[in-house]
Amino acid sequence: MESYQMRLTKLRARRKFIRWFSNRLIPQDVRELLKRIEQAGGQAYIVGGCVRDLLMKRAPGDWDVATSLPPDVIQALFPKTVPTGLSHGTVSVVTSERQVEVTTFRSEGRYSDHRHPDWVRFSEELSEDLKRRDFTINALALDARGRLHDPIGGLEDLARRRVITVGVADERFAEDALRMVRAVRFATELGFDIDDDVLTAIQRHSRLLREVSAERIRQEVHRILMSDEPARGFELLRTTGLLEIFWPELLEGVSVEQNRHHAFTIWEHSLGSLQAMAEALEEDPSLRLASLLHDVAKARCLSVDEEGERHFYNHQVVGAAVARRMLKRLRYDNRTIERVVHLIENHMALHHYPDMKDAAIRRLINRVGLENIHDLIQLRIADRAGSGTKDTPLSRGTLHLLRRIERVLEEDAAFGLEDLAVDGNDVMRVAEIEPGPEVGEILNQLLEEVLDEPSLNQKDVLEQRI
Numbered sequence: 001m002e003s004y005q006m007r008l009t010k011l012r013a014r015r016k017f018i019r020w021f022s023n024r025l026i027p028q029d030v031r032e033l034l035k036r037i038e039q040a041g042g043q044a045y046i047v048g049g050c051v052r053d054l055l056m057k058r059a060p061g062d063w064d065v066a067t068s069l070p071p072d073v074i075q076a077l078f079p080k081t082v083p084t085g086l087s088h089g090t091v092s093v094v095t096s097e098r099q100v101e102v103t104t105f106r107s108e109g110r111y112s113d114h115r116h117p118d119w120v121r122f123s124e125e126l127s128e129d130l131k132r133r134d135f136t137i138n139a140l141a142l143d144a145r146g147r148l149h150d151p152i153g154g155l156e157d158l159a160r161r162r163v164i165t166v167g168v169a170d171e172r173f174a175e176d177a178l179r180m181v182r183a184v185r186f187a188t189e190l191g192f193d194i195d196d197d198v199l200t201a202i203q204r205h206s207r208l209l210r211e212v213s214a215e216r217i218r219q220e221v222h223r224i225l226m227s228d229e230p231a232r233g234f235e236l237l238r239t240t241g242l243l244e245i246f247w248p249e250l251l252e253g254v255s256v257e258q259n260r261h262h263a264f265t266i267w268e269h270s271l272g273s274l275q276a277m278a279e280a281l282e283e284d285p286s287l288r289l290a291s292l293l294h295d296v297a298k299a300r301c302l303s304v305d306e307e308g309e310r311h312f313y314n315h316q317v318v319g320a321a322v323a324r325r326m327l328k329r330l331r332y333d334n335r336t337i338e339r340v341v342h343l344i345e346n347h348m349a350l351h352h353y354p355d356m357k358d359a360a361i362r363r364l365i366n367r368v369g370l371e372n373i374h375d376l377i378q379l380r381i382a383d384r385a386g387s388g389t390k391d392t393p394l395s396r397g398t399l400h401l402l403r404r405i406e407r408v409l410e411e412d413a414a415f416g417l418e419d420l421a422v423d424g425n426d427v428m429r430v431a432e433i434e435p436g437p438e439v440g441e442i443l444n445q446l447l448e449e450v451l452d453e454p455s456l457n458q459k460d461v462l463e464q465r466i
Helices: 004-020 028-039 049-055 071-077 126-130 154-160 169-175 178-190 196-211 214-225 230-239 248-253 266-279 285-293 315-329 334-345 358-368 370-385 396-410 424-431 437-452 459-465
Strands: 044-047 064-067 081-085 090-094 099-104 106-108 120-122
Touching (some): 004 049, 004 154, 028 044, 028 099, 071 090, 071 099, 106 126, 169 178, 214 230, 230 248, 230 266, 230 285, 248 266, 285 315, 285 334, 285 370, 315 334, 358 370, 358 437, 424 459
Parallel strands (some): 064 099
Antiparallel strands (some): 044 064, 081 090
């Protein structure tokens, strides 16, 4: 394992590399933006996460610029701008390649609402601007010539692999409570540790997160969810007390033992399933959410029989309802909510039916949707991996069922009303009836017969049945 001194030496070397090759590492449109501001008599620096990422050899996602020029001058200087947050000194400059947020150096007053500063005062000093930032690893600046400016000591904290606030942690979190979740997110994404004093401050102030909008919390939680180590991130959210603020339902499974099919508690199993989904390189947020939440109601459905065996009857149905409320609370979009809820409600579909008949397989596909079969398989694999008792991703019975599903799919059978050889117009014409509920009833009865016997799905045969 690399020592702190070795990492610091490499970072210093990287600092020199960036200076020498800044024309290659900083996109041309961003460099031109910096130079135009300097030509107008202002100071301009790339700041924040993009500088941190360059030092860590990570591709920056966004490019943010800090300047000594006020917002009105920036608007006059560039042909295309968006007034993103003029009261806070931010203008988005639209270049040929991207949208760059340009913010005037500033100092700030108290955050009475734990979200926004009571006042903002523009400044001409970079150091004054960097002092107001959240964490030392984000209080870094780079000029157009690739020279690093680090008045807070962020480079050393990068080498220590520590998330440390700029100044007193209590004050930073009182200013903007979302910074507590951001600390967890940075630790998760970067593989860093949160400084002990910072960790204690988060635990002390976690209740302040109630003041933050659901949308802002969701954005940070999403990045934790989509990181390489989401299980570590959610465990940090739990131990800091932050998870209790927005998703307390997940805590119901902490320390709750399961049964002989599981080596872990419900909470540990949920994290294991999520991590398995991440390690499968599954980048679909809905699948990651489903893997985390699929057993969210297990503790509520716990029962113990006369022999002491623990059961969780109907937990998938109850869990789907609980997950819906959780996702709505963080303002997820309806499409994501419906997809995750559907996966949770049906995540047991592949568990119990290894010996089902072909007609039952067709009904399974009809119930869960042909488009969801692959996702349910992925969820089943993650679920099994998170149990801690299975040696293979899928059981022999489930593999047998999947082979039979593949065979049924190859038969070109009807799995839904849209697959029938007739439609509502045919029903009304043949039966000589008007539009109404009876049309749907007849179509559903035809589908039931076709699910039992696919060879019936011929127009003349179905018209005779009508």
